[in-house]
Structure formats: C-alpha cells, structure tokens
Amino acid sequence: MNRYLRAALIAGAALLLMQLVPYGRDHRNPPVVREPRWDSPATRDLAKRVCFNCHSFETVWPWYASLAPASWLVTYDVREGRRHLNFSDWQDGRREGESPAKVGKQIRSGDMPPWQYLLAHPEGRMTHAEKQRLIDGLGATITSSVK
Numbered sequence: 226m227n228r229y230l231r232a233a234l235i236a237g238a239a240l241l242l243m244q245l246v247p248y249g250r251d252h253r254n255p256p257v258v259r260e261p262r263w264d265s266p267a268t269r270d271l272a273k274r275v276c277f278n279c280h281s282f283e284t285v286w287p288w289y290a291s292l293a294p295a296s297w298l299v300t301y302d303v304r305e306g307r308r309h310l311n312f313s314d315w316q317d318g319r320r321e322g323e324s325p326a327k328v329g330k331q332i333r334s335g336d337m338p339p340w341q342y343l344l345a346h347p348e349g350r351m352t353h354a355e356k357q358r359l360i361d362g363l364g365a366t367i368t369s370s371v372k
C-alpha cells in the first residue's frame with residue numbers, strides 16, 4: 226500500500242477511536258443561578274461577548290465541541306473556566322477569579338481570553354479602549370457584588 230494512503234488510514238482510524246472516549250460530550254448549560262450586580266448593561270454586554278463562553282452557563286458550544294480531540298479542549302476550558310469565575314453562579318468572592326485585581330491582571334496581560342480561543346472567536350478580540358472599559362466595569366461590578 227502507498228505509504229501516504231496508509232498514513233491517512235491510520236490517522237482516520239485514530240480520529241474515529243478518539244470519538245469513543247466518553248469525555249467532552251456533556252454540553253449542558255445549567256440554569257442561571259445568580260449574576261453579580263452589574264455596574265452597567267455595557268459591562269455585561271462586553272463580558273458576554275468576550276468571557277461568557279467559558280465563564281457562565283450561557284456557553285455557545287461550537288460544532289467542533291462535538292468532535293474529539295477539539296471537544297476535550299473546549300470541555301476542559303469551560304469546566305475550568307466556570308470553576309474559577311462564573312458570571313451565572315456568583316459566589317460573593319468565594320470563587321478564585323471573583324477579584325478585581327485578578328480580572329484586571331488577566332485582561333491586561335492578555336492571558337484572558339486565551340489566545341487559542343481567539344483563533345476561532347474574532348469577536349473575543351478587544352481594542353485597547355474596550356479592555357480598559359472591561360477592567361473598570363468588572364472592577365466596579367465585583368466590588369459592589371462581593372460582600
């Protein structure tokens with residue numbers, strides 16, 4: 226057999242086998258429990274556009290979230306993201322990310338949203354002014370929502 230054909234068949238078989246792994250298929254969005262007290266609708270709009278896919282129960286699951294191995298990465302990001310900071314299940318400062326300093330640092334450094342997410346989500350890119358507005362808006366929101 227032609228070795229390129231053989232390589233393609235092996236890759237295809239590997240891709241098929243990956244689909245059998247039972248991780249990454251749970252795409253449930255639980256009902257919203259409680260949101261923080263937003264300082265303005267504009268802050269919520271911006272956070273929704275840029276952060277909600279991983280930090281809320283309003284995740285828009287893309288088609289490739291159903292195809293391993295991409296599904297594993299997406300599921301991991303959403304699960305971990307919600308654990309650190311969840312705008313749909315606000316915990317009054319009990320979650321690690323519910324801190325103006327941490328949010329500010331993540332946005333300013335460019336760590337959030339993650340770069341690999343931006344490859345598939347151009348709407349997650351922010352101008353310099355938008356970044357500053359989000360840092361200020363989330364700072365005010367968290368300060369007034371954390372007891």
Ligand code: HEC
Nearest residue numbers: 275276279302305306309310321322327328331337338342
């Ligand atoms: C692609 C999914 C994704 C998006 C989009 C995303 N995050 Fe995250 N975020 C994560 C994951 C995963 C973690 C936990 C692991 C880590 O820190 O890298 C996290 C962690 C955090 C933390 C906690 C860091 C700490 O030190 O505890 C903060 C704060 C945060 N994100 C803020 C944001 C903000 C603000 C946005 C929008 C501007 C955003 N994230 C967008 C996936 C995402």
